[in-house]
Amino acid sequence: MHAGYRRLRAGRRNEPGRIYLLTTVCFRRQPLFADWRCAQAAAAQVASPANWPDADLLCWVLMPDHWHGLVRLRDGGLLGKAMRQAKGAMARASNLARGRGGLVWEPGYHDRALRRNLDVLPAARYVITNPLRAGLVRRVGDYPYWDASWL
Numbered sequence: 001m002h003a004g005y006r007r008l009r010a011g012r013r014n015e016p017g018r019i020y021l022l023t024t025v026c027f028r029r030q031p032l033f034a035d036w037r038c039a040q041a042a043a044a045q046v047a048s049p050a051n052w053p054d055a056d057l058l059c060w061v062l063m064p065d066h067w068h069g070l071v072r073l074r075d076g077g078l079l080g081k082a083m084r085q086a087k088g089a090m091a092r093a094s095n096l097a098r099g100r101g102g103l104v105w106e107p108g109y110h111d112r113a114l115r116r117n118l119d120v121l122p123a124a125r126y127v128i129t130n131p132l133r134a135g136l137v138r139r140v141g142d143y144p145y146w147d148a149s150w151l
Helices: 003-009 036-046 079-098 116-127
Strands: 019-025 055-062 066-073 110-113 146-148
Touching: 003 079, 019 079, 019 116, 036 079, 055 079, 055 116, 066 079, 066 116, 079 110, 116 146
Parallel strands: none
Antiparallel strands: 019 066, 019 110, 055 066, 055 146
């Protein structure tokens, strides 16, 4: 395991009921999901509850070179396990869609535990308005690769 990755993992805890803001980036920050075939395949996998063991995916957005999501851990849930499952499913589907293998994601992910319920709505807005801030669309609803459980 890479030393920087070990330091990043230091102090992480899995707290049932806690909501986490998660980010993971594509391998070498390549815009793999600019290819609509890969984006559609990955989006179908990330949206599947089967790929979030012991966690509830509250909202997410798949950008050309990264993914953001809000996840609530259930009792016994492990954030690392949930991310491995989701990233693996998205990678397999993307590679199948593009007709080749290869790395899709950088190892690891970034997480931030939301401390208060008041932090959830601003974090959800941050996630779903990412395509707008990146200049990919003029309205959030015009971007096809996102979802929120509140809708």
